[in-house]
Each structure stands twice: as C-alpha cells, then as structure tokens.
Amino acid sequence: MKLRKRTRVSTKVENMKDEPLPAKRARRSKTQNEPPTQRPRQTRYMLRNRNNEKYAAKSAEPTQMNLNLLDLNDDCLLHILQNMCPTQLCNMAETCKRLQAMARYAFRLKYxxxxxxxxxxxxxxxxxxxxxxxxxxxxxxxxxxxxxxxxxxxxxxxxxxxxxxxxxxxxxxxxxxxxxxxxxxxxxxxxxxxxxxxxxxxxxxxxxxxxxxxxxxxxxxxxxxxxxxxxxxxxxxxxxxxxxxxxxxxxxxxxCELSITGCHDVPMTVFAAISKLSNLKTLRLNGNTIVSETQFDQQMPQFSAMQNLTTFNFDLFGHSAFQIVHGLVANNVAIEHLELHNCPLDNGTIEQICQMQSIKNLSLDRLNNENILRLGSELKQLMKFFISSCNIVTPEGLTAMLRQAKRLEYLEVNMPNFVFSLNTYENMLHIMKRRKEQRKLDFVFHTYGDEQWDSVDVLEENEKWLSVNECVHFFRLILLI
CATH class of the missing domain: 3.80.10 (Leucine-rich repeat, LRR (right-handed beta-alpha superhelix))
Incomplete structure (x- = not known):
C-alpha cells in the first residue's frame, strides 16, 4: 500500500510540471499580447526577505509598551508602597520576594x-x-x-x-x-x-x-x-x-516609670517596695486600698526620699497630703508634674505646694478662688493647670489668677455648673494681650448638659492669644419611683 501511494503522488507531481500556473500565481507581462510567464523558484525566498523587511520596519515604529509592576525601579515602588495601609502592604508582601522586601522596608519607614x-x-x-x-x-x-x-x-x-x-x-x-x-x-x-x-x-x-x-x-x-x-x-x-x-x-x-491605676486592694507592702526604687522618675498610683490612717501616715512619707522623682500622681483615698508634700519639700525633690486627687487641701498643704518652685504641671481637687490665686502667684514656672472643684471657683477668680500666672499656657476647668460667658472671654483675652511675652493660652472647660460656648463671635485673629474649647458631657437623669 505504501508503494502505491508513493507512485500515485509522484505521477501527479510530474503531470503538474507541464501544466501552467493558476491565474493567481501567474505574472502578467508588460504587454498584453505576451503569454504569462511562470514565477522563478527564487521568488519564495525573495518574499521571505520582503516580509522580514516589513517586520523590521514595524518594529522600528513607536508602539505602546506593556509594563509590569516589577519593571519599575525601587524608588517608584517605594513611593507606591508608602501610600498603602498595613493590610495592603501585607497583601503585597505575599506576592514575591522582591515586593516582600520592599513592603517590609516601606512599613519600617512609615509606621x-x-x-x-x-x-x-x-x-x-x-x-x-x-x-x-x-x-x-x-x-x-x-x-x-x-x-x-x-x-x-x-x-x-x-x-x-x-x-x-x-x-x-x-x-x-x-x-x-x-x-x-x-x-x-x-x-x-x-x-x-x-x-x-x-x-x-x-x-x-x-x-x-x-x-x-x-x-x-x-x-x-x-x-x-x-x-x-x-x-x-x-x-x-x-x-x-x-x-x-x-x-x-x-x-x-x-x-524609671511605674503606673498602677485601677487595681483593687493594693497592700501597703507594695507601696513600701516602690518607695525604695532609686531610679524612679515617674510614679502614678490611682487605685483602691484598705489601710488605716496610722498605716498611711507611716508609709506615705517614704516617697519623699525618692530624689530622682519628677512626676508624682497619687490618689490619696481621702487621706491628708500634708505629710507627703512636706517630705518632698524638705528633701528638695524637684517635682515638675504634681497631681493629687481625693484629698482635702488645707492652708498648710497649699503653703507647702507653693514652696515647690520647680512645678510646671499642676492638677488639684477641691480648690477655691483664694487657693488658685495663691498658687498662680507663687509658682513662677507653672505652665499647665488642671482645676477640679465643686462650684467653688468662679470666672472672676480665674481671671485674677491668670493675671498672676505669667507663663501659663494651658488651663482646664472641670466643674458641674461652670458658666463661661463672652464677658469672661474678653477679660481673659485682654490679659493675654497685655503680657510682655506673647504666649497663647489654651482654655478648656467641661459642661454637663447643653452647650454654652459659641465660637462664632470669636475673631480668627484672636486665636493666636486665646483658644477656647468646650467638652460637653451628656448624661441622663434616671428617676426611681
């Protein structure tokens, strides 16, 4: 069967040599009378060369490039990755090793x-x-x-x-x-x-x-x-x-910094161990403890021996602060940030606090107009003052204190029924403008219920001397019948 097929194909090829080429492959002569001539065998290679020339000409023409993300250099990739959130950077880091390294580097730079x-x-x-x-x-x-x-x-x-x-x-x-x-x-x-x-x-x-x-x-x-x-x-x-x-x-x-807040039933042995930390600079103790007045008076003065202490924030649980403050003054401890909460402040305690000339931030409870006026005039380095009282401090007392506190930059008042009027604002603004050193005062007061202060009446040019912010606390009254 194979021999027969070969003979048939060969005979067919021999018969095709004698026949003329079809009309599509025939070349017409210059004159119409001449018969069409057959293409030479080299035409196939000539057409192949012509196609190569056409392809070369097309490749020389400018075409639109299809770029990949990895074709960009490291600077471009870093600029793109720095505008992504951590979740997006995580997705990019899980694609390939290069993007993983770039994503980690971008995370380290930004976040x-x-x-x-x-x-x-x-x-x-x-x-x-x-x-x-x-x-x-x-x-x-x-x-x-x-x-x-x-x-x-x-x-x-x-x-x-x-x-x-x-x-x-x-x-x-x-x-x-x-x-x-x-x-x-x-x-x-x-x-x-x-x-x-x-x-x-x-x-x-x-x-x-x-x-x-x-x-x-x-x-x-x-x-x-x-x-x-x-x-x-x-x-x-x-x-x-x-x-x-x-x-x-x-x-x-x-x-060098210890903060224990909200912990219940802290024994006095912990306070005694804390007082022996020689390198401690910041101490915050706000919690509940069950101690007697005698134990408190015996343990608390030990904190005055901490010479490196600069920040002291303490909840006295209703006990007097005179022993602690007197010990700090006697040992010349340079306290810059003092916060005392839940403690009665008598004239003796206020007098001891006024002798701590290194205080810059002060936060006290249960103050009156006389106390804040004395503190503002005695503490020359005072820059931030937090006042929490029960309807004892008036707007007139604040303006009188502001005249004495020459370096005060932040004042915060937290009282239930404090009323801040436009007249009080004008008095405080007048005091700030008359200062020799131009300092801006940020005043924050807390209100409970409806909003009181309307900043529409304040000119923008006065913001460089006095800025007023109101923190409104909404609460519901529950009546038990």
Missing part, C-alpha cells in the same frame, strides 16, 4: 508600630505579625471584649495563648514596647514568652487577668511599666495575689 485588634480576625493578625513582626519596635494588641467578665471564658484564654505564641515566633529582639489589652495570662504562657519579654523596655497591661504570673523575665531591661485595671490571682490564696508584683518591684534595677 514603625503595629496596632492590632481581634475584631480584624485571628488570621489577619497572624499574617501581619508574620510579615511585619520583625520590623516593628512597638506592638499593641487589643482584645475586642476587654472586660473582666469575658476574660474568664475559655475562648479568651485560647486567643491569648495563640497571640502570645505568635509574638514569640514572629517578633524579634527589636520589639521594645508591648501593649496588651484584654488578655488572660497564665504562668505557663509567661514562661514560654520569657525570651521575648526579656528584651522589653516598656510593658503596658490594660484590663488583664494574671494567674500566678511573674514579671521577673524583664527585670533587667524593663524601664516603663503600666498596670491599668489589672486583676491578680494566686493559687496560694487572697493574701498572696500581689506577691509576684512585689517580687518584681524589689528586683527591678532600671525601672
């Missing part, structure tokens, strides 16, 4: 910190920590249900374990500032995260529950510790709940 919430989803938090955990130096993770009732459920415990595991796995030694809100931390979890906590310089625990947890892992490097509304639990009993905190405070070497 430098990572704020995460569990409402974003656990998978999204894991992706962000995996891509940018090694580049961030400040990390904040907030649990969506940050209340003590929800912290006791097993779901919160499981999420806390996962998040701490990811922090240890993906964050490196450059993580120096960590904030955890709404976490439930147990002793085994803290032991696993010991390596990461050992390099921290700032630790903030907000609305957390600690079960037999110790902070000794970060005693060598921790400089700032904030405990806000933290509940301690111990398997040894109620009397031992603050034993881990007490052990950390006794061994902390470089701690």
């Amino acid at each position: 430098k910190r990572l704020d995460l919430k569990t409402s974003q989803g656990m998978n999204a938090i894991k992706r962000l920590l995996k891509n940018f955990g090694g580049q961030t130096s400040t990390l904040q993770i907030v649990h969506s249900n940050s209340c003590h009732t929800s912290l006791h459920c097993n779901c919160t415990l499981g999420k806390s374990k996962k998040l701490l595991t990811w922090i240890v796995r993906y964050c490196r030694q450059n993580l120096v500032d960590l904030t955890l809100k709404g976490f439930r931390i147990e002793s085994d979890m803290m032991n696993k995260a010991k390596e990461r906590f050992a390099s921290l310089e700032t630790l903030t625990l907000d609305t957390c529950i600690l079960f037999d947890c110790t902070l000794n892992a970060c005693k060598e490097s921790l400089q700032v510790l904030h405990l806000d509304d933290v509940v301690f639990y111990s398997s040894s009993g109620f009397k031992q709940i603050y034993r881990p905190l007490l052990a950390f405070i006794r061994t902390a070497k470089v701690l």
Whole structure:
C-alpha cells in the first residue's frame, strides 16, 4: 500500500510540471499580447526577505509598551508602597520576594508600630505579625471584649495563648514596647514568652487577668511599666495575689516609670517596695486600698526620699497630703508634674505646694478662688493647670489668677455648673494681650448638659492669644419611683 501511494503522488507531481500556473500565481507581462510567464523558484525566498523587511520596519515604529509592576525601579515602588495601609502592604508582601522586601522596608519607614485588634480576625493578625513582626519596635494588641467578665471564658484564654505564641515566633529582639489589652495570662504562657519579654523596655497591661504570673523575665531591661485595671490571682490564696508584683518591684534595677491605676486592694507592702526604687522618675498610683490612717501616715512619707522623682500622681483615698508634700519639700525633690486627687487641701498643704518652685504641671481637687490665686502667684514656672472643684471657683477668680500666672499656657476647668460667658472671654483675652511675652493660652472647660460656648463671635485673629474649647458631657437623669 505504501508503494502505491508513493507512485500515485509522484505521477501527479510530474503531470503538474507541464501544466501552467493558476491565474493567481501567474505574472502578467508588460504587454498584453505576451503569454504569462511562470514565477522563478527564487521568488519564495525573495518574499521571505520582503516580509522580514516589513517586520523590521514595524518594529522600528513607536508602539505602546506593556509594563509590569516589577519593571519599575525601587524608588517608584517605594513611593507606591508608602501610600498603602498595613493590610495592603501585607497583601503585597505575599506576592514575591522582591515586593516582600520592599513592603517590609516601606512599613519600617512609615509606621514603625503595629496596632492590632481581634475584631480584624485571628488570621489577619497572624499574617501581619508574620510579615511585619520583625520590623516593628512597638506592638499593641487589643482584645475586642476587654472586660473582666469575658476574660474568664475559655475562648479568651485560647486567643491569648495563640497571640502570645505568635509574638514569640514572629517578633524579634527589636520589639521594645508591648501593649496588651484584654488578655488572660497564665504562668505557663509567661514562661514560654520569657525570651521575648526579656528584651522589653516598656510593658503596658490594660484590663488583664494574671494567674500566678511573674514579671521577673524583664527585670533587667524593663524601664516603663503600666498596670491599668489589672486583676491578680494566686493559687496560694487572697493574701498572696500581689506577691509576684512585689517580687518584681524589689528586683527591678532600671525601672524609671511605674503606673498602677485601677487595681483593687493594693497592700501597703507594695507601696513600701516602690518607695525604695532609686531610679524612679515617674510614679502614678490611682487605685483602691484598705489601710488605716496610722498605716498611711507611716508609709506615705517614704516617697519623699525618692530624689530622682519628677512626676508624682497619687490618689490619696481621702487621706491628708500634708505629710507627703512636706517630705518632698524638705528633701528638695524637684517635682515638675504634681497631681493629687481625693484629698482635702488645707492652708498648710497649699503653703507647702507653693514652696515647690520647680512645678510646671499642676492638677488639684477641691480648690477655691483664694487657693488658685495663691498658687498662680507663687509658682513662677507653672505652665499647665488642671482645676477640679465643686462650684467653688468662679470666672472672676480665674481671671485674677491668670493675671498672676505669667507663663501659663494651658488651663482646664472641670466643674458641674461652670458658666463661661463672652464677658469672661474678653477679660481673659485682654490679659493675654497685655503680657510682655506673647504666649497663647489654651482654655478648656467641661459642661454637663447643653452647650454654652459659641465660637462664632470669636475673631480668627484672636486665636493666636486665646483658644477656647468646650467638652460637653451628656448624661441622663434616671428617676426611681
């Protein structure tokens, strides 16, 4: 069969040689009388050369280029990536190695910190920590249900374990500032995260529950510790709940800022250990404690021996502040920021405060017109003044104090029935314009109910001397019948 097919094809080709070319392939002669001539065999190669010339001519013409994102240089890519949010940068980092490196570099330049919430989803938090955990130096993770009732459920415990595991796995030694809100931390979890906590310089625990947890892992490097509304639990009993905190405070070497707010039933032994921190510069103690007047008078004067203290914020729980202030003045402690709350202020305490000439920020409760006038005239370095009183300070007393406080730049008043009128504004503006040194005063007052101040009557040119802001607090009256 194969031989027959070959013979048939060959005979057909031989017959086609004698026949003339069809009309489409025939070349017409210059004169119409001459018969058409057959194309030479070289025409096929000539047509191929002509096609190459046409292709070369088309390629020489300017055409529209189809560029890819990776065709851009690093400067253009960096400019594009710097306009993206962390989630978008995370998506870009998961495409290829080059974009991953560029996205991490752009994140380190623009953000430098990572704020995460569990409402974003656990998978999204894991992706962000995996891509940018090694580049961030400040990390904040907030649990969506940050209340003590929800912290006791097993779901919160499981999420806390996962998040701490990811922090240890993906964050490196450059993580120096960590904030955890709404976490439930147990002793085994803290032991696993010991390596990461050992390099921290700032630790903030907000609305957390600690079960037999110790902070000794970060005693060598921790400089700032904030405990806000933290509940301690111990398997040894109620009397031992603050034993881990007490052990950390006794061994902390470089701690320079300590804040304990909202913690209940803090024993006096913790206050006694705090008073022995020689390097402490900032101290905030606002919580509830159950002590007698005798114990309070014995322990509180120990704070006056802290020579490096510059910021002192203390809730005195209804006790007198005379012993503390008198000790600070006697030891020549240069306090620049002083806040005393829930304490009666008699004339002796006010006189001791007036002798602290280094005060720049002052916040006191239960003041009257005579007290603020004396403080404004005696404290020459006073720049910020926070006043919280019960209908004792009047607008006339504020203007009289403002005449004496030559360097005052910020004034905040929190009183239930304080009335700020246009006449008071004009008097304060007149005082600010007559100062030798041109300083702008930011005045903030709180009102409860309807808004009082209308800034339409204020000229824009007066903003460089006096700026007025009103904080309106709305509340509902519930009548029990």
